[in-house]
Amino acid sequence: EREAVVLLTPLMGNVNVALRKLVDHGKVGMGITRYINIVANLVFNLSPNNANFGSSIQEADRKLIALFELLSHRLDQIEYGVHGVSNSLRNIATGLQDLVRWEITVNQMEEYTKSINTFYHRFLLYQKIKDEIEDHTLLDFANSIVSHDPHSVMASMVHLYTMTAPEAAQRANLRLFSNLQFPTNINDPKDVYNIEDTTSSRAFYNLLKSVVKWQDMPSSQPSLFTMLHDALQISDVCQLHQSPQQLMNGLHQLVAVAQARGYIMLEFAWMILRVHNEGNFTAEHEVSEQLYLQYSDDILREAKRVIADESRGFYRCDPSEHIEGETYVQLTELLQGYVENEVDMSTDGSCSQNCAYYQHAKSEGCYIHEIQYCGKRRRCMGTLHDCQYNHAYSGICHSRKLYRRYESIKYGNGILLGSSEPCSGSVIKVNSWWRFWYHCSYCFCLCDDGSSPTTDRYISLVPALSDTRNNMVVTGVQFTKQRKVVHIQVQQGQALPQGLVNMSTVDWVDVEPVNLISQSYEDGRHYKKLSYEERSIDLDRLTAPENHVVTGVRFRMLGTHVNLEIRITPVNYTTGKLQPYKSYWISNDNTPAMSRNSRLELVTLYPHDPTTFRTPSQEDSRPDTFIRFGPTDRRKDAAQLTVPFFDAQTVAPFPSTWFSGIELFHKGQAGSGGFLGLKVITYDLSRHMEVTDHDQIDVNFNNLHRK
Structure with a gap:
């Protein structure tokens, strides 16, 4: 691997940095084709006239494995973003007969990705033992990869393509392969791109024929992304552990990573076969690249079309059992x-x-x-x-x-x-x-009675911050009550490139305790003591501008109202690096006293203890409103409790991701005092999906050309 870095450094500079910039699931082909071309065209100088490449570099096949190993490391980093996606996709259909077709589709998708991943895990194993592996094993692996068997890597890539972009697949089939012909002068190597082995050329031709057949399979189903969108509309979102857009983006990453792995192995196979003088394989390399770019572009385009309109909000539904101190906390004896x-x-x-x-x-x-x-x-x-x-x-x-x-x-x-x-x-x-x-x-x-020893009526105004000096972003929030004071607590994790988070760094940040009897802590500055006159809290959705992430959250006083604020920090999407010195706080300064578009009150009628209801609470507030803390209904509960309660469940999507906003909202139902809940707004990754028009190609085995 060290020798591979030495080979690449004059061409790429810092290889790891260059790979982070090149490889991005939001790019067509994930940027992988550029690296493959560097390896193929610059390092190994592949050309139709150089058929004896294998003898030109000592231990070329081992160095080739090392070069692909560098790419595998970067691809594995991107895989952080797809942890748990398969389980979430399955959970959508739990208990819903209307989603049987979706469940069948997920099974098919997993079958195709499993086929690719099985080969890929072998590929990773060979990378680890590259110095001991036999040539015969490498050649056997390469021939398995380029096989036109119905369960081959290429077959799985095509099937994933037709599932995720069925309309584009039909159009591409007509455009790309309408004039596919087997050359009559197959025995003349000059007319078959110097492919020296007629058997190899026939194998490649058979592979292309198989691609045409697989890709031409009629599909009456909408795309995988559209099916997921429809499933989310009727499913129980409480089964998800991430926002709908995050899940949709995870599905795209799942497919994109599988396609990338397949393409990497195809290119490796053509190159390793050439290294061992099994043929030239320039045409195969070029067609594989064009097919992969076509697939990637069409899949990315379809994914972005659906993802852009998907909700980015993630919050927690009511638990199956309410447990004070775990799933909710409450103020006591306010009124x-x-x-x-x-x-x-x-x-x-x-x-x-x-x-x-x-x-x-x-x-x-x-x-x-x-x-x-x-x-x-x-x-x-x-x-x-x-x-x-x-x-x-x-x-x-x-x-x-x-x-x-x-x-x-x-x-x-x-x-x-x-x-x-x-x-x-x-x-x-x-x-x-x-x-x-x-x-x-x-x-x-x-x-x-604010002097009662059993009243808990305090809300912390102390900021909860991530450690931006160590590139930490907020990855989760929750309400917690300590020493009579309700706090917002944050979870943090180290930001990685392209919206990812280093999962090994994710942890909850301890809240700063508020000492109510210490003169160092002041009412209105460090905490708010609620009363009959001052017991309103604003319900707002705060969203950062583009290229900013959430790095802190706090309550402040806006007049007599408790008001939400979030700290946001500029971030470089490509590198994942924060600019802490440019952080600032944002809020909604609207009040009920405004002459235009004033903040309106959310009123709950005859409110009762929200933990006594068998049916789950539903979100019933909208941003730019407020609610007053007050007693439960006199008839129902003798006005003994203070509602709404605070939902204390952790609001932390898995896998962890960047946030671009936070919302404070109310959820309840008729006759319930309800809960105040926190909702996180995941970072909009659709903005970084770079859909581009690459060259369209026609493949004629006699004369490969671009339009």
């Missing part, structure tokens, strides 16, 4: 149902008003605490809002959970607030009373 007698809300200790009068009040004391209800339970030391009267008599079921006061309240008139299940805690009877001609009523209010 909580609370029973208070009006005498304790009156500044003068009178009962001259009614419950509705107390829309914003405080608990001023506890009247005769030895015998009254206020002396038997934890008091609200904050403010009381939106009080209402239900009935004079009630039975209050106290909860055993620290962040709930009550499980239910049943009034004498039959009104029930909360659960209808038998009380598992203590029940206290509460009766209103008369003082002279005034009725001292028990009211049901909302308590906002």
